[in-house]
Amino acid sequence: MQKDLEIKFLADFEKNQNIAHKICRLYTTNNDAHKDLFQEITIQLWKNYPKFRGDSKFSTWMYRVALNTAISLYRKSTRKVKTQDISDVAFKIKSNDYDDTEERQLKALYNAIRELNDIEKALIFLYLEDKPYKEISEALGISSVNARVKMNRAKEKLKNILNP
Structure with missing residues (x-):
């Protein structure tokens, strides 16, 4: 067993x-x-x-x-x-032919997500995983409607953090 x-x-x-x-x-x-x-x-x-x-x-x-x-x-x-x-402290010499724009954007997104509260982090994480609202609500123990409302607020907060 x-x-x-x-x-x-x-x-x-x-x-x-x-x-x-x-x-x-x-x-x-x-x-x-x-x-x-x-x-x-x-x-x-x-x-x-x-x-x-x-x-x-x-x-x-x-x-x-x-x-x-x-x-x-x-x-x-x-x-x-x-x-x-x-x-975490490093000196980097950048090559002219290397474009790290995507890497910087991803790092900025993760830093912005870290500024969110616990529920908002969880919502954004599940959203980025392409989970349906039904599954998000089950995972967080809230209703689907509440998940959608909180998600919209979290997205708005992220926008404000990334573009003050």
């Missing part, structure tokens, strides 16, 4: 682990923090897997567990003194 549970969990997790990585990317700013959060999400998923009843898709349930884990760890970390990882 336990072995079957492990096999099923590993199969479900491997198919959907990109969800955890994307959430980690939203809530962390360096590789070590990303690895720590990914590990914590994995632990929480495994601990809670026996409670997964299959009422929704595994990916929807995984979003919910991963987001809740990231949000709770993020809240704990905001109480700590912030430090900057030395690997």
